[in-house]
Amino acid sequence: MSRGLVIREWERADKPSLTAHANNIRVWNNLRDYFPSPYTPEDGEKFIEMVLQKPRPVTDFAISVEGKAVGGIGLILQTDVQRISAEVGFWLGEDYWNKGIMTAALKELVEYSFTRLPLVKLYATVFDFNTGSQKVLTKAGFEKEAVLKRAAMKNDKIIDLHYYGLIKPGYL
Numbered sequence: 001m002s003r004g005l006v007i008r009e010w011e012r013a014d015k016p017s018l019t020a021h022a023n024n025i026r027v028w029n030n031l032r033d034y035f036p037s038p039y040t041p042e043d044g045e046k047f048i049e050m051v052l053q054k055p056r057p058v059t060d061f062a063i064s065v066e067g068k069a070v071g072g073i074g075l076i077l078q079t080d081v082q083r084i085s086a087e088v089g090f091w092l093g094e095d096y097w098n099k100g101i102m103t104a105a106l107k108e109l110v111e112y113s114f115t116r117l118p119l120v121k122l123y124a125t126v127f128d129f130n131t132g133s134q135k136v137l138t139k140a141g142f143e144k145e146a147v148l149k150r151a152a153m154k155n156d157k158i159i160d161l162h163y164y165g166l167i168k169p170g171y172l
């Protein structure tokens, strides 16, 4: 893979590509239930319009391969005493799995988060069976800090959540 930028801001023109790649049960099986399934063109429309209306700083990025949006990565900024933390979430169209794309995208998001935003801590909670995502987090420098036992239900199964964290250099 080239070393060029992988993440960029969402654009209205991304709607068809977003919908095509997001409409996949194998993607959804690893995500929270609020991610639509099936993922319709209306869902793509709603998502991009919502993102474009959000106040700055930008927290939602498209993952771009040859200009096409084939996945998404973003931050959920926390509030109150946790305002120095943000939760990271990401997904990629199945055609592009296992090519190192998400690792590159996550590294870019980490760089953006710690240089452009007043954040000290990034974290993600991953389903226990999602080995690929746990590998991506590890390759981007995150450490498994905890296992939240029996903390979630997905597809009618109760599962553990693996909590991965990354602390801004200098705050260890």
Ligand SMILES: CC(C)(COP(=O)(O)OP(=O)(O)OC[C@H]1O[C@@H](n2cnc3c(N)ncnc32)[C@H](O)[C@@H]1OP(=O)(O)O)[C@@H](O)C(=O)NCCC(=O)NCCS
Binding pocket: 026, 027, 028, 030, 031, 090, 091, 092, 093, 096, 097, 098, 099, 100, 101, 102, 103, 104, 124, 125, 126, 127, 130, 131, 132, 133, 135, 136
């Ligand atoms: C998980 C996901 C983001 C990975 O993206 P990706 O671009 O394929 O990730 P990368 O290629 O950068 O790295 C994946 C690593 O996991 C490994 N991997 C993938 N599936 C695996 C599995 N079932 N078991 C063990 N390792 C696995 C790959 O071999 C690779 O490791 P390597 O670099 O040592 O070979 C992507 O598969 C995806 O979007 N899945 C659906 C949604 C999702 O899981 N989102 C994350 C929710 S926390």
